[in-house]
Amino acid sequence: MPLLSEDDLTLREMDDEELARAWDLWFDLAQETNDADPPYTHGVLVLVKSPRRIE
């Protein structure tokens, strides 16, 4: 059973240009949640949730 949605999996049918356009549109929309994003999503500091905690 696929573990991701059909929206995700249709990426495989896209050529490079279509993928770039899909990502670009998604990235525009995703800017709306910037303020709510965690400070780190990669690397070794992802458990550092808030600057206050370490100041």
Place this chain on the structure above:
Amino acid sequence: MVGNVYFELTEEFNAAGPTVLLASGQAVVYHRIAIMSKDGDWVVRETPDACRRVLEVLGCRGARYRPSAPLDVRWLAGGWSSHFEFFDERKRRIRCDFFSRPPRLPRAVIDGLFERGRGHPLAVVDVEPLILMKQTQRAKDYAVIGELSRLLPPERELALTTDPDRVLELAPRFGSAMDRPAVLAALAGERDPVVVALAREADRLQAEDRRRLRVYEDAAAEYLGRLRQDGLTEKPLAEAQERAVRLAESCLPRHPLPEDEADAAAQ
């Protein structure tokens, strides 16, 4: 301009020679599994030249340091990550993260990453090492691992997939020599024990990752506090780099994990 800025940055970093490999969420986009990350994340070569090149490209884009270790081989070699941010011409936030020692990857695999990455038109981490990098504390990464595993030959898919149905399907043909608990359960023919074994495995991997990250979180506390007090994240990149290195020399341990633990984390 329409395009993936992180793919474009990858090409720019590498324009003067192999410098970075695109990893994590954007590599998942590249492999056409899912659009799932707003940030770019790269394995950087552990050389002063590679660090210089990355800082040069980011400096031209007006990037600033985010609170993090300096992009310097002395800290990269200890597993630290360096984080930057800038806004593109459309005012979109671009976050760029770098490390040279991806967790859970043996040193020999890390050394070979750049060679394997050459098999793709864009310099990107190959599927199997990408799966090991995705064995994080985040639950959502395990669904992605299941889909990435489908891109592998069946024996390797069986060794790494998180999908119980694929384990049940592949185990009779390819699992006889494997000691993975989920595969052993599948060979016994019942589904529930496979599901339980996969859940336990993911839980163990998540716990191990959290434990490793706590070591870095604790080791970084004084440095990050002083870095913020210094206003370093507001400084132009060249000045911030110099200050970050000076500060790190005074209070950021280069190798927070004991050597044997670092090796174990890489296995």
